[in-house]
Amino acid sequence: MNNAAQHSLWKSMKLRRKFSTVSVAFTCVLAGLIAFNVLVLRSQSQQSLVTDMAGRQRMLSQKFTKEVLLVSAGTSSDTQATLKLMRDSLAALMEGGEIVTNLDTGAKADLPPAPTVEIRTKLAEQAVALRQYEAAANAYLGLPPGDTKRGERLKELLANQVLLSDSAEAAVKMLGHHADSSIQSMIALQVAVGLICAMAGLVVSSLIGRQIADPLADCAEAARKVAEGDLRIEPLQINSSDEISVLQMAFNDMLASQRDVALQSRTVCDALTSAANAILSSAQEQAAGTKQQAAAVQEITTTVEEISLSGKQVAERSRQVAGTAEAVATSGAAGLQAVRDASVGMEAIREQTETVAENIITLSERTQAVGEIIATVNEIAEQSNLVALNAAIEAADARDQGRRFSVVANEIKNLADQAKEATSQVRGILEQTQKGINTSVM
Incomplete structure (x- = not known):
């Protein structure tokens, strides 16, 4: 459960927080390496000091021999101070403790105990x-100046000084060998720690790279399919809460919007097809009604011409029979009959005109219905423009990854503009038809 919780926490982190965490981790590792190197350098410095103090024993033994010879010659010298310094240095080298490191300034330092049993044994010797x-x-020094044994004692003193120097030399070599071994061990440990840190860095970098590159590659492949017109792809799977997941959610939202736009476009195309068929039918009916109206007008014209001709004939006959009453009565009877015929013809024209007016009213109602359909198409086109604008905004937020989204948004906008332009043309045709109908009715 702890691993699952840590994995979930890692996925919920933003990219900036992830990189910051990795940077802090590597900084801590680097600080650890620096601290380790400081400890190594201090250890080496301390071992170097121990080696120097062990080597100083030879110099002190030579100094002590010189001071003994000076005292034996009658010159005062503090041999006990030198002897005490040699004892204290040897005790500090064996058991550890404070020691005078600089004879001129009196500076002191702490030495560690002898690092190995062999070195401790050699220091004991x-x-x-x-x-x-x-x-x-x-x-x-206890012999008087003229004693014959002073030469033997001097040889014994020098022999012990050589023995002490050899012992100090052997201790210095052992301490130097131990220091070299420690340095080699520290170098090997540093190399091992460096390799481990390098491998850990490679693994962490690879994991972070996969968490970033793989979702981006999936998003790019899905965008390529959308750009090719394939909207049947599955939405991207979101496994984190960082900026890449935001991009994936935006892509999924855009894909859903594209699908909705495609469905609306299909619906609009179907509506346009239906509207075009309805307009074609109305135009055919209007053409038929116009033909009937033209025939009725032709009949009216013929009747009027006949009436005009009959009037002329009546007038001519009236002038001819003006002189006689019988001729007038006969002509009046003929004129009355002609008026009756004209009345019958006008009644027929009225009936045909009413039929034409009903057809024109029906055509006007259908034209208004087509106008409502065109308004709906215009609203869908405007919604398509809004969807294309939203997709363009999402593409702009995605920058380089949203260029293909922008292309799709532009194509949808162009389709909406074409649909709007087509509806405008149809609306113009309907307005002209409506004007013709209104003119016919008036």
């Missing part, structure tokens, strides 16, 4: 040699 050296020095 040096302590025995120091006691023998001290005893030989005391024996030499």
Whole structure:
């Protein structure tokens, strides 16, 4: 459960937080390496100091021999101070503790105990040699100046000094060898830690790279399919809460919007097809009604011409029979009959005109219905423009990854503009038809 919780926490982190976490981790590792190197350098410095103090024993033994010879010659010298410094240095080298490191300034430092049993044994041998050296020095200084044994005691003193120097030299070599071994071990440990950190860095970088590159590759492939017109792809799977997941959610929203736009476009095309068929039918009916109206007008014209001709004939006959009453009566009877015929003809024209007016009213109602359909198409086209604008905004937010989305949005906008332009043309045709109908009715 802890691993699952950590994995879920990692997925819920933003990219900036992830990179910051990795940077802090590597900074801590680097700080650890630096601290480790500081400890190594301090250890090396301390081992170097131990080696120097062990080597200083030879110099002190030579100094002590010189001081003994000066005292034996009658010159005062503080041999006990040198002897005490040698004892204290040897004790500090064996057991650890404070020691004077600079004879001029009196500076002191803490030394660690002897690192190995072999070095401790060698220092113990040096302590025995120091006691023998001290005893030989005391024996030499205890003889009077003219004693014949002073030469033998001097040789014994010098022999013990050589033995002490050899013992100090051996201790220095052992300490140097131990320091070299420690340095090699530290170098090997540093190399191992560096390799481990490098491998860990490679693994972490690979994991982070996969978490970033794989979702982007899936998003790019899906965008390519959408750009090719394939809207049947599955939505992207979202497994985190970082900026890449925001991009994936935006892509899924855009895909859903594209599908809705495609469905609306299909619906609009079907509506346009139906509207075009209805307009064609109305136009055919209007053409038929126009033909009937033209025939009725032709009949009216013929009747009017006949009436005009009959009037002329009546007038001519009236002038001819004006002189006689019988002729007038006969002509009046003929005129009355002609008026009756004209009345019958006008009644027929009225009936045909009413039929034409009903057809024109029906055509006007259908034209208005087509106009409502065209308004609906215009609203759908405007909604398509809004959807295309939203898709363009999403594409702009996605920057380089949204260029293909922008292309799709532009194509949808062009389709909406074409649909709107087509409806405008149809509306113009309907307005002209409506004007013709209104003119016919008036």
